[in-house]
Amino acid sequence: MSYIVNFEAMKKMVAIIGGGPAAMLLAARLDSNLFDVIIYEKNKALGRKFLVAGKGGFNLSHSEKLSDFILRYTPSEFLKEAITNFSNDDLRIWFKTLKIPTFVGSSKRIYPEEGIKPIEVLNSILNEIKQKGFQLKTEQNWMGWNDNNELLFENGFTTNSDITIFSLGGNSWKKTGSSGEWTNYFSEKSINIIPFEASNCAFKIDWKNDFLIKNEGKPLKNISINSKNNSKKGEVIITKFGLEGGAIYALSPQIREQLNQNKKAKIAIDLKPSFSIKDIVSKLHSGKITQQLAKTIKLEKSKIDLLKYYLTKEEFIDINKLAKIIKNFPLEITSLSPINEAISSVGGISLNEINSNFELKKIPNNYAIGEMLDYDAPTGGYLLQSCFSMGAFLANQLNKKHG
Ligand SMILES: Cc1cc2nc3c(=O)[nH]c(=O)nc-3n(C[C@H](O)[C@H](O)[C@H](O)COP(=O)(O)OP(=O)(O)OC[C@H]3O[C@@H](n4cnc5c(N)ncnc54)[C@H](O)[C@@H]3O)c2cc1C
16 A cells, blocks of 8 residues: 655645844745745835845854854843854855855955845845745735734735744834834733834934034044943944944943933043053153144044043143043933934843744744844844844754654
8 A cells, every 4th residue: 555645735834924134044944845934024025124234334244253252142142052053154154055155354244245236145045035935925014913813914814824933123224114013913912022222323422512513424433432341442433413333332232221220321432442541641741732642642633622622621731631531531321312213123022932942932833033032232243143043043943843
């Protein structure tokens, strides 16, 4: 007697809701022998925020060694397994198989090779998904569950699946589709939602007007910023609103914590990280301080202006005081930028609601990955890598579980 096994019938139906980088990596790495996959995306096309990221730096990841890489996340533990399972090196190897070679820039960030446009990167991932026979359904705005517990869409369409993965994004740059409207649907299922807040955003500083007129748009390069005993080297831009740029973005968790506690946050800028206070004092002498700051200490004009406009004349000519302030220039932050303008958001589904495989504890066979989870990451490739790693890790887990 022989049996005809209908493999198609044995395949599990997988619905992925939201079509950003986390969803795309997941779909691209799910086993098409085991799963029938449909991605439902509310926009006309997938990956709009990915393309916005492409217009900026387009850091796909960072080349930092894994033990340090993992520590960039707040909290870091929950991503350790996912990132170890699909690391920055794995990402580069995978992109190579898609004919998207990458390179490590001088900043140690990972970019697609020069000349490769963001849309080409996106299309190569989408082609990989389509080649598996998986479907992409666009203009499908998911609106929660109906009374029969089926997935419900704005156009009235309802569907069932064996496995559902949510990858609905955070709550910044709403025009890309990541509008955070999904929180209500999860609250109705008693899933704890942490309110969204801006991250990797501009920080408000009430600049002295005279200083701002001369320095708006200018960088403060080669500085180190300290907040709550965490420091970050890099550069920032002086804007009408306050400060923005990599060095301050990376301190978002510490600054947000202070703002939540005191409505104000203190930061201190080291304007000359390569010199100690002693070095500075030894290089300065009384008279023509401005010239000495420029020529001997090699401070740029914006840094000298900061000292000139914010110090009293007595402080400026007191070499010991001046040296201390160059190493520890205090500024007060009064708020975050509006969340919609932020590069990323924190808040969303509480990490207590998911198990180590990103499965929602209260709704078995339903998973949540990507920026919709309540974690923080700095810019520089860490955001995308976390989404890619969560997608790849979950695919790996599901392939194993159902294989
Ligand atoms: C200006 C800018 C520059 C950036 N640059 C970088 C960078 O260089 N490097 C880096 O690592 N990161 C960068 N990022 C961050 C990175 O783009 C995000 O962290 C990443 O896109 C998040 O991926 P995700 O899959 O979690 O969600 P998203 O990319 O936000 O995708 C979520 C998707 O879900 C869809 N969706 C939402 N609700 C519904 C619904 N109800 N029904 C159906 N679909 C829905 C949305 O339309 C969207 O397509 C940048 C972000 C911005 C805004």
